[in-house]
Amino acid sequence: MSTETDAIQGPATAAWLKMEHRKGLRLLRAGGRWGIGDAAHLDAKLRRLEISTGEAVQIDASDIAVMDTAGAWVLYRAIKGLRAQGLTVEIANATPNVAEMLDEVVRNDNPCEIAPPQGNAVVNMIAQIGESVVDIAAETAQLISFLGSIFVTLARTAAQPRRLRLVPLVHHMQQVGLNALPIVGLISFLIGVVLAYQGASQLQKFGAEVFVVDLIAISILREIGILLTAIVIAGRSGSAFTAQIGSMKVNEEVDAMRTLGLDPMEVLVVPRVLALVFTLPLLAFFSDIIGLFGGALMAWITLDISPGLFLERLHASLGPWTFWVGIIKAPVFAFIIAMLGCFEGFQVVGSSESVGQKTTRAVVESIFLVIVVDAIFSIFFAFIGI
Amino acid sequence: MADTSDAIIRVRGLRNQFGSQVIHDGLDLDVNRGEVLGVVGGSGTGKSVLLRTIVGLNRPAAGRIEVFGQDLTSLSEAEREMLEERWGVLFQDGALFSSLSVAQNVEVPLREHSNLPPDLIDEIAALKISMTGLPAEAGPKFPSELSGGMRKRAGLARALALDPEILFLDEPTAGLDPIGAAAFDELIKQLQQALGLTVFMVTHDLDSLHAICDRIAVLAEKRVMVIGTMEEMLQHSHPWIREYFHGPRARAVVGA
Missing domain, CATH: 3.30.750.24 (STAS domain)
Structure with a gap:
């Protein structure tokens, strides 16, 4: 040799x-x-x-x-x-x-196929459409049952508050709430500035510059503050929930919990859902204030509307419900984001590749649902006249 | 098998550390051309780190590594690439690309590093798949559709794609059932003899050590403490080596 x-x-x-x-x-x-x-x-x-x-x-x-x-x-x-x-x-x-x-x-003269069989492209496309319809139906059913079990677990926790895991709850509140302040603040400030600037350049044509305050106040308080915050949090925390639970699933940590008599709904889901439901309204409030501040600053610089005048106009333009219409939506959006984030986490199977796929899904679905629900809210508020 | 002057891999004074934790310090190792070297050691003695350092996945803090007589640290990018084509690495679970079929996985190095026409690449991929004992049906399958043992064979086929001279194996039999592990040992031995390979194998499997390794290197105290044949290991007096090769699990293999 x-x-x-x-x-x-x-x-x-x-x-x-x-x-x-x-x-x-x-x-x-x-x-x-x-x-x-x-x-x-x-x-x-x-x-x-x-x-x-x-x-x-x-x-x-x-x-x-x-x-x-x-x-x-x-x-x-x-x-x-x-x-x-x-x-x-x-x-x-x-x-x-x-x-x-x-x-x-x-x-070893054993020829083999190199690529998996492709099949007919048209048949594949139709099969794919069918498959995704069936998948969506199955997932919707699972999501509804997941929603049900969240409510059951929440009800049980309400009946026995001892079962609430306080340390994880506070930890998640810090993660999704406190740590999100800089990014939410920065984006809200910039949007406030942009709104003031764009509104000013349009309203100036009519000599109605001062109404820029109404524009900023109503759009930020009713819609933009909360919607923007929800979208940022869906990208930031909804995805994190999926990735955390998904990698625990891949690691068999979720199975280990079950064999130890721990309920993953109680240990993993409830603290995350509650943390987001508690903190998103606060974040939305923070976003409102910073957005108004950005708008006021820009109005002062470009239109010479002094802060005093801005505040005066603000009082005049706000109805009793303007602020609450925005904030009331926050817990609902929070629930949607947290539920989808956790749900997709549990949908992870097998490899780490699946964690990535489900994380993307969680973000896309929660942003989509948030906007759909926001539209429903708008119709409802228009209906009851606030 | 071959005399000691004919070292294909020569490691001198290797030092590896992560933060303040020193893994290797003054490690020397020679791997001879055409031998199967088994590397053993307790958990955390840096067996895999040694393998990763030799193949260039981990930069050593100090020391020289020569492969084919060339110092790895002083090579240019292009020279390194030439050298890398002359060895193949099998990672623990095959490390196959999950988006490609088995045959496409085997073709990756061929497409990247050879100028062969596409039909020849397909044929050579099929040849390697057959050489590693996989059935032809496995070729178009995705790695996720295969068992652990088959994934390792597919990983081996990919490692052998460019007809390397050295084969690095990281725990090749870990996670296989005893029958599958024995078959994999047999396959490595058969390919090593047929292709004249030099094999560097990190393992914990006493059966593998006994069945296919020409020499065994024991990592302990941050260096290669002993290197020699199975017989020499059995006679060694160091407590860890005695424990390892004379323990209850070893007795069944060695029949001691």
Whole structure:
């Protein structure tokens, strides 16, 4: 063995192939390193071989210094092709290494499919549509049952407040509430600035600059403050819930909990849902204030509306419900985001790849549902006239 | 098997540390051409870290690593890449790309590092799949559809795609049932002999050590404490080595 492997390190003579013509006999002389690096050009050469029927082919392998499986395969497939044409082919003077490689290759001539079967594109598309309809139906049913079990667990916790896990609750309140203040604040401030600036440039045309205050106050308090906060939190905390629960699921931590008699709904879901339901209204309030502040600042700079005038206008423009219409939606949005985040976490199966997929789903679904529910709220408020 | 001057991997004075925790300190190791070396050691002695350092996944704090007589730390990017084509690595669970079929996984190194025409790449992928004892039906399947043992075989097929000279195996039999593990040992031995491979194997499996390793390196006290054949291990007096090779689990294998 050591002699043949030494040759790998030996002088690297490139593989070569020469053809000699003798009467009725084609002699192919092969030599050098028949390795994977030379396999491409050897293969091209062998494919160009044109040998008329009736000739015998002899391959002299004595000069092959070393051969690997790629080199052996290239030679073997050429021999197979020639034999299929009805030619007799023989290999002469094969070294033990060459004979062994050829043997290995012959033993393993087992062609296989490379890619999974594709099927008909139209059929696949229809099947996919059908599959996703069935999936959506099944998931909706599961989501409703998940919603039910959250309520059951919440009711049980209300009956026995001792079962509420206070430390995780506070921990999650810090994570989703306190730690979200900078990002929520920054975005709200910028939106306030943008609204004031855009509103001012339009209202100036009518000489109604001062109504920019009404514009800012009503749009931020009723809609933008809470909606923006909910979307940021869905991206920030809804996704985190899915990823946390999903990776616990992959790690079998959720199963371990069950075998230890812990209810994952009680341990994992209730603290997260309550934390978000408690903190999202506070975040929305914070967002309102910062948004108004940004708007007031911009109104002062571009329109010369002093803070005093801004406050005065603010009082005049706000109805008794303007603020509450926004804040009332917060716990509902919080519940939707937390429920979907936890639900998708439990939907994770198998690999970490699935954690990524479910996290994306949780964010997309919760933003979608938040906006749908916001629209329903708008209709409802219009109906009752506030 | 081969004399000691013919080292294909030569590690000198290797030092690895993570933060303040020193894993290896002054570690020396020679792997001879054409041998199967088993690396054993207690948990946390840095067996996998050693493997990862040699193949360049982990940068050592100090020391020299020579593979094929070339110092790995002083090579340019292109030279390193050339060198990397000459070894194959099998990770613990195969580390197959989950979005590709088994055959496509085997084709990745071929497509990336060879200039072979596509039909030849397909054929060579099928050849490697068959060489590692997988049925042809496994080719178009995704890794998630395979058992653990089959995933390891597929990982081995990918590691062998470019006809490497050295094969690195990280716990090749971990997680396999005894029958599957024995079959995998047999496969490694058969391929090693047929292809003239040098095998560097991190393992905990006494059966593997006994069945296919020519020499065994014991990692302890941050270095290679002992290296030698199974017989030499059995005669060694160090308490950990005695415990390891004469413990209740070893007795059944070695028959001591």
